[in-house]
Amino acid sequence: MGLRITAGLFALSYHRSDYVQLAKRAFEAWDALAEDAGEALVLKTGGLDLCGPESAIGLDDYRRAMTETGVEFEEVDAVEIRRRWPQWRIADEVEGIYQERAGIAMATRANAAHRRLAQTNGATLLEKAAVTEIREVGGEVEVVAGDRAFRAEKLIIAAGAWTNQALSHLGLEFPLDVSLEQVVYFDSTKLDAFAPDRFPVWIWMDVPCFYGFPVFGKPAVKVSWDRCEVFTDPDHRPFEPDPATTRAIADFTGRHLPDALGPVRLAKTCLYTLTPDRDFIIDRVPGTESVFVAVGAGHAFKFASLIGKALSDLAIEGHSDLDLSPFRADRAILTEPNPVRSYMV
Numbered sequence: 001m002g003l004r005i006t007a008g009l010f011a012l013s014y015h016r017s018d019y020v021q022l023a024k025r026a027f028e029a030w031d032a033l034a035e036d037a038g039e040a041l042v043l044k045t046g047g048l049d050l051c052g053p054e055s056a057i058g059l060d061d062y063r064r065a066m067t068e069t070g071v072e073f074e075e076v077d078a079v080e081i082r083r084r085w086p087q088w089r090i091a092d093e094v095e096g097i098y099q100e101r102a103g104i105a106m107a108t109r110a111n112a113a114h115r116r117l118a119q120t121n122g123a124t125l126l127e128k129a130a131v132t133e134i135r136e137v138g139g140e141v142e143v144v145a146g147d148r149a150f151r152a153e154k155l156i157i158a159a160g161a162w163t164n165q166a167l168s169h170l171g172l173e174f175p176l177d178v179s180l181e182q183v184v185y186f187d188s189t190k191l192d193a194f195a196p197d198r199f200p201v202w203i204w205m206d207v208p209c210f211y212g213f214p215v216f217g218k219p220a221v222k223v224s225w226d227r228c229e230v231f232t233d234p235d236h237r238p239f240e241p242d243p244a245t246t247r248a249i250a251d252f253t254g255r256h257l258p259d260a261l262g263p264v265r266l267a268k269t270c271l272y273t274l275t276p277d278r279d280f281i282i283d284r285v286p287g288t289e290s291v292f293v294a295v296g297a298g299h300a301f302k303f304a305s306l307i308g309k310a311l312s313d314l315a316i317e318g319h320s321d322l323d324l325s326p327f328r329a330d331r332a333i334l335t336e337p338n339p340v341r342s343y344m345v
């Protein structure tokens with residue numbers, strides 16, 4: 001099964017206002033969970049999106065979406081970026097947008113809090129119990145897991161890269177691509193410069209698109225590539241990091257964050273479950289009465305608590321107070337035999 005992310009980049013800046021609205025709600029959801037859990041789950045560091053003049057992505061959509069939704073952000077040019085974050089080596093033409101309300105969703109801690117509170121509220125969590133059968137029977141759902149059969153009124157599937165394997169029991173599949181992603185931790189000799197109070201989470205908005213974090217968890221600087229171009233089968237995926245990918249991430253880091261560079265402390269692979277439009281799926285499974293599904297399209301950890309709530313509301317109440325229309329499971333692109341893929345968000 002997949003290696004877990006340990007830190008989720010969490011920012012309000014998104015390319016569409018519906019996502020910005022969702023991110024605002026996600027902050028509230030994490031705050032509510034943190035209160036219930038009695039511990040902080042989001043480390044606020046600020047967030048910097050930056051790009052060069054020839055960027056394939058640019059910042060205009062992000063500016064527009066945050067302006068439309070009333071999210072405050074700052075325009076920062078290259079001079080200002082260098083003044084405030086001297087760790088950056090960038091050309092004069094580079095521009096950026098900075099927001100205070102951004103940071104790290106502390107994944108390991110947040111997952112533990114979710115599990116703990118679920119158990120406190122009566123959930124039974126079965127470890128190492130693979131689901132091998134799913135069927136709707138007489139208005140209920142029967143699930144076979146770990147060789148035991150369970151009956152339930154409703155079923156929620158959040159199987160990540162294995163979503164289509166789970167849906168195949170119901171004779172369904174989505175046009176999903178599972179991509180192999182990689183993160184690298186560098187043993188920088190200048191770790192202090194990348195401390196969370198001195199260095200924000202960041203995204204280099206271009207193709208290739210890189211992103212990174214201040215020092216968190218491990219005593220190293222983490223840089224990743226939002227690649228979405230190497231596809232794999234989740235059951236036969238390589239765990240060994242790809243040296244060429246590590247080199248590409250190191251090259252970027254060496255050019256733009258030279259003080260972060262150092263020996264590779266750790267490189268690890270992970271899986272995205274990509275929809276063709278890179279929008280989530282949060283909905284009832286088409287053609288079923290009682291089965292619901294979520295697919296995170298490689299950018300959902302920041303929304304984990306909110307999506308969990310939306311799915312349980314859909315399953316129990318039949319509706320959610322969130323506008324989930326962009327995430328419908330029956331949207332046109334998900335029903336096309338070979339849809340055009342566009343993964344850059």
Ligand SMILES: Cc1cc2nc3c(=O)[nH]c(=O)nc-3n(C[C@H](O)[C@H](O)[C@H](O)COP(=O)(O)OP(=O)(O)OC[C@H]3O[C@@H](n4cnc5c(N)ncnc54)[C@H](O)[C@@H]3O)c2cc1C
Pocket residue numbers: 001002005007008009010129130131132158159160161162166181182183224269270271272294295296297298299300301302303
């Ligand atoms: C390198 C990388 C970096 C990322 N960075 C960020 C980020 O900075 N910010 C952000 O918001 N998101 C980020 N993401 C995306 C985020 O991790 C995912 O969107 C999110 O984890 C998806 O959650 P999930 O619960 O849908 O799937 P998963 O986390 O994959 O969980 C699916 C679970 O289902 C289990 N499962 C599957 N099949 C079965 C079965 N038959 N029986 C029993 N169990 C089964 C699997 O073992 C797994 O535990 C990143 C992802 C990667 C790979």
